[in-house]
Amino acid sequence: MFNPAKAAEEIKKEYIGYISTTFHFRNQNLQKRLVEELEKTVSSGPFVEIKDSFKSGKTLDELIEKGILSSLFRDLEKDKIHEPKLPVSRPLYLHQEKAVEKIVAGKNVVVSTGTGSGKTNCFVIPVIRVC
Numbered sequence: 001m002f003n004p005a006k007a008a009e010e011i012k013k014e015y016i017g018y019i020s021t022t023f024h025f026r027n028q029n030l031q032k033r034l035v036e037e038l039e040k041t042v043s044s045g046p047f048v049e050i051k052d053s054f055k056s057g058k059t060l061d062e063l064i065e066k067g068i069l070s071s072l073f074r075d076l077e078k079d080k081i082h083e084p085k086l087p088v089s090r091p092l093y094l095h096q097e098k099a100v101e102k103i104v105a106g107k108n109v110v111v112s113t114g115t116g117s118g119k120t121n122c123f124v125i126p127v128i129r130v131c
Contacts, residue, residue: 012043054117057097060088060125068104069125076128086121093118100125 016038025031063069077084092100099109099122111122 008043016042054113055094056091057094059091060086063092063097063100064088068101073128086125092121096122096125099123 016035019038020031020035023034025034058066060069060073064071064073073086074088076086095111095113096118099111102109103123103126109122111119113119
């Protein structure tokens, strides 16, 4: 049976071996210190994360087409070389879409959802809309 703790320890050991041979010191004391520091900092063990899947909603582009958001959203990062942080074509989560619609309509909103579900965007998008 697969043991994630054992697997994590083996991965850690292999990674430390890789790093310590890639960055090898002739001075054995320095080499020993490198390995000791890597042992302390590389990993604290396997982490189990349960990731909820959140229902998809409309894209910013669709909210622009519905007149809920300004078309200026399309211009926010058009001149940037990097991948947009808030692409207008990426679907929002449904709770984000609903929160944005209600806030834009002047309603009060409480967003209670899991970590990593984009609660901040529920409030930042309407703020950007009015700036």
